[in-house]
Amino acid sequence: MSRKYKMIDLFAGCGGLEDGFLQSNRYNDIAAVEWLKPQVNTLIHRLETKWNIKDAKQRVLHFDIQREEELFSGWKDDEFGENKGLDYYVKKADGIDVIIGGPPCQAYSVAGRVRDENGMKDDYRNYLFEHYLNVVDRYKPKVFVFENVPGLLSAIPDGTPITKLIRDGFNGIGYEIVDDIKKYTKLDASDYGVPQSRNRLIILGIRREIVDDPQEALHKFYNEFLPKYKVKHKKTVEDAIGDLPPIYPTFDKEKHKKKEAYTIPNTKITWHESRYHSIRDMKIFGMLADDIESGRNEYVDSKVLSKIYEEQVGSKSPIHRYHVLKRDEPSTTIIAHLHKDGNRFIHYDPKQCRSITPREAARLQSFDDDFDFLGNRGNAYQMIGNAVPPLLAKKVSLALAELLDELI
Structure with a gap:
C-alpha cells in the first residue's frame, strides 16, 4: 500500500x-x-x-x-x-x-x-x-x-x-x-x-x-x-461538453421580459443553465458561431469583431468583445471574469446562441459533474474561473x- x-x-x-x-x-x-x-x-x-x-x-x-x-x-x-x-x-x-x-x-x-x-x-x-x-x-x-x-x-x-x-x-x-x-x-x-x-x-x-x-x-x-x-491527444471543447443537453433560445419577446430566454434542459447535472442574454446578443452569438461552423470565417478577425460590437451595441471597445469556442480544439483559458461577461465564451453550436453555462465552464476546467458549487451563478463562475x-x-x-x- x-x-x-x-x-x-x-x-x-x-x-x-x-x-x-x-x-x-x-x-x-x-x-x-x-x-x-x-x-x-x-x-x-x-x-x-x-x-x-x-x-x-x-x-x-x-x-x-x-x-x-x-x-x-x-x-x-x-x-x-x-x-x-x-x-x-x-x-x-x-x-x-x-x-x-x-x-x-x-x-x-x-x-x-x-x-x-x-x-x-x-x-x-x-x-x-x-x-x-x-x-x-x-x-x-x-x-x-x-x-x-x-x-x-x-x-x-x-x-x-x-x-x-x-x-x-x-x-x-x-x-x-x-x-x-x-x-x-x-x-x-x-x-x-x-x-x-x-x-x-x-x-x-x-x-x-x-x-x-x-x-x-x-x-x-x-x-x-x-x-x-x-x-x-488533447481533449477538445466538444469532447468535454458535447454530451450535455442543448439549451436553446426562445426568441420570445414576452418571455424575455421575465428572463425566461432559454429552454431548461432535462438533466440532474447541476449548474447547466444559461444566463440571460438579450435577443440582440442571441442573434450575434448565433451569427458568429454559424460563421465558424459553416467554414466561411468572415468574422474571426479582431477588427471585424470590434466593428460588429460597435455597430450592434453602439459603443467602442479597445478589445474585441466576442469569441466563439472552437468545437475541435481545447478551450481558451477560463477566467473568473466570466461571471461578469460571457461574450468571449460563446458556445460553438450556432443553434444555441448563448455563452457557456457554469457546468460547461466547470467541465472545461476538468471538474467532475458531482462537484457542486454553492452560492449564486456569479459565485459559481468566479470559483470555476479562479480554480x-x-x-x-x-x-x-x-x-x-x-x-x-x-x-x-
Whole structure:
C-alpha cells in the first residue's frame, strides 16, 4: 500500500487544487485556509460529500491569512466565527509533509497590471506570498507546491522582480526552488488532459535538509516525473461538453421580459443553465458561431469583431468583445471574469446562441459533474474561473508523490 502524505491547502478557493491531490489517493487533507464564504461553503460540501471528511467544517478554516497570529493559535470574532487555528490541526496530525496553494493571481496577471493605473504596485495581493512563506516556515513541510499565473515571471511590484523575492524568501527559510523558473515551471493544462489551453506556473520547493542535491531532485520532478502524465491527444471543447443537453433560445419577446430566454434542459447535472442574454446578443452569438461552423470565417478577425460590437451595441471597445469556442480544439483559458461577461465564451453550436453555462465552464476546467458549487451563478463562475483544474492538480500530485517516495 502506497504511503499517504499529509497536506495543508492555502488560498484554497473552492478546492480545485485540493480535489486533484485527493483524487490521486496519495494525500490526506489536514487543513485548508480560505476567506471567501461561497468558496468555503463549497469546499466544505465537497470534502463532506465526496471525501467523507466528517469534520470538514472545522478543518476548512474560514479566515484572513494576513491575521497570522490568530490563524495559528485560533480566533473568535463576528466575521469569521471561531476556530482552534492551524497549530491545533498540524499538532493533531503530528506534522505535515506538503503545503499547496497559490495567492490570488490578479495582481500578478499581465491583464491585471494593464487595468490598474498604478500597475498593481499598491495591491496588497502582491505580497500575500509572504504569508504563504510564513506558514511554510512555521510548519516546515518536506515540500511545497506554489501555483500561479505566468504573469508572475514579469511582475515587478516594487522595483524587484517578484520571482527574486519569492526565491530569496524561500531560500531564507531553508527551501530551494528550481534554478530556472521560466524554463521549468510553466505548464499548459491541455498537455495533461484538461480540455483547455491554460498556462500556469507550478513551483515546487524542497526543504534542503531532506535531500543531498535539491536541484537534482527538482530537475527530476520537472524532467522525468511530470512528463509521464502528459496525454498523447488533447481533449477538445466538444469532447468535454458535447454530451450535455442543448439549451436553446426562445426568441420570445414576452418571455424575455421575465428572463425566461432559454429552454431548461432535462438533466440532474447541476449548474447547466444559461444566463440571460438579450435577443440582440442571441442573434450575434448565433451569427458568429454559424460563421465558424459553416467554414466561411468572415468574422474571426479582431477588427471585424470590434466593428460588429460597435455597430450592434453602439459603443467602442479597445478589445474585441466576442469569441466563439472552437468545437475541435481545447478551450481558451477560463477566467473568473466570466461571471461578469460571457461574450468571449460563446458556445460553438450556432443553434444555441448563448455563452457557456457554469457546468460547461466547470467541465472545461476538468471538474467532475458531482462537484457542486454553492452560492449564486456569479459565485459559481468566479470559483470555476479562479480554480486550478483538478485534473492538472492530480497529475502534479502523482508526480510529486513519486518524488517524495524516492526522497523519504
